[in-house]
Amino acid sequence: MREIDSTLRATATATAGGTLVIWWPAFTLGAYNAVFFDNVLTLWAVATAVLLSGAVLHRRGSMPWGGxxxxxxxxLWIVLAAVAPPSHGFPYLHYAEALLTLVGAPMLAWLLSRILVPDYAALPVFQRLGAVAATIVVGVLTFLLGKFNYLFLTCADFDVSGNNSPAHYAHGKPFHRR
Structure with a gap:
């Protein structure tokens, strides 16, 4: 078997990483009109781990200030939520968290690609933009899958997975591979 092209490997790795970050928040936003707290905490955990790694190995120029x-x-989202919780008269904080998650997730995916994929910076601009575009397309498609989940999932699928059924769902047995 031929060696896989390093440009394809780096682009696919960046795209796969971005997709892993964005797909579940996009689906839950489509299905439930909400970004769940575990999505925010997952982004927090990954970002904090990389941030601490950078702090431990802090060297001049190791990461740009924007990173x-x-x-x-x-x-900061966690701190903001603790300081101004929705239960204390800040009901719009949840919308700010959802917006920051949806905007922050692709940004985090891009930043992690730059840090974790060694060949990412060497990729031509077209491939880097392609990885970002593919991640965004998957995010939009996953949102639509969440929005129109009743076309291929049933409420039993949500029950079996341990999730609550969204507002719009189809009745029926859960999907089982035979």
């Missing part, structure tokens, strides 16, 4: 800011966003 430090981007990785700090999920931590």
């Amino acid at each position: 430090w800011v981007g990785l700090s966003l999920p931590f």
